[in-house]
Amino acid sequence: MSRPVDALLDFLRSEEVRGVTHIHLDDQAKELLRELHRRARAPKQAPARATSVSAPVAAIAEEPASSSPVSAAAPPVAAFVPAISAPAAGSAAEKIAALAAQAENWAPARKLGTLRTTMVFSTGSPEADLMLVGEAPGYQEELQREPFVGPAGQKLNDILKAMGLAREQAYISNIVKFRPATPGQTTNNRKPTLEEMASCLSFVRAEVEIVKPHCIVALGGTAAEGLLGLTGSVSAMRGKWYEFNGIPVRVTYHPSYLLRSTSVRDKRAVWEDMMEAMEKLGMPVSDKQRSFFLPKA
Structure with a gap:
């Protein structure tokens, strides 16, 4: 079964192809990723409402060169992808x-x-x-x-x-x-x-x-x-x-x-x-x- 994060990862790979190597995450985007991480570590926990995970994440853009570079093993978050x-x-x-x-x-x-x-x-x-x-x-x-x-x-x-x-x-x-x-x-x-x-x-x-x-x-x-x-x-x-x-x-x-x-x-x-x-x-x-x-x- 596909997960909400799969849509995100698919699009991140397309951004990587475009040459995007650094990103900036606002506080809302960081909280979204923390929530996905918490769910991954606690699979038996009752899931939160879908709207809390798929809500739009604004202001995710390319970050200045001081950020960590992309690694081949873990593509960076380059943009928000609307949930399918x-x-x-x-x-x-x-x-x-x-x-x-x-x-x-x-x-x-x-x-x-x-x-x-x-x-x-x-x-x-x-x-x-x-x-x-x-x-x-x-x-x-x-x-x-x-x-x-x-x-x-x-x-x-x-x-x-x-x-x-x-x-x-x-x-x-x-x-x-x-x-x-x-x-x-x-x-x-x-x-x-x-x-x-x-x-x-x-x-x-x-x-x-x-x-x-x-x-x-x-x-x-x-x-x-x-x-x-x-x-x-x-x-x-x-x-x-x-x-x-x-x-x-x-x-x-x-x-x-x-x-x-x-x-x-x-x-x-x-x-x-x-x-x-x-x-x-x-x-x-x-x-x-x-x-x-x-x-x-």
């Missing part, structure tokens, strides 16, 4: 809708000035066992306000169909909820920055908490970087299980990569990853499915 709160009651669909409403004007993403203004949240079943996470919406996704609707989306639909799933039976989302902007942008897209991914990661964390998938597939290196902090090639990332908020995560190639690649080996690699996900989900895998993209005898 889904309603405690209601269906999973209602909770996801509430998250999407918060994302529309999410200040940590908006204030970057590098993302476009149309929010694209998620699609599919909020009660799915399988969650698929990409990097960010592109041109087609922005037009239709739905993840994976362009050619890469059709390729993803084909993959799901081969697994025996309809698109509506999976939960599909992105790390970043807005299309990364470029000067004079038309249909061209770009990879989101670490800062952009960090600004929206709290939503992904909340989505996972609501959907409670049994398995997550990170589609592409950028999604793996944003979700798991991995760097390097997808070929080096795939073939093993990771974890995000206690949920098993598999990394595979992005569907758009398959559209560019002519290699049957790449298609087989993705399919092997998806079969691993199927087995993790307890789905049957037929002999016919196991033979997809193998050399014919």
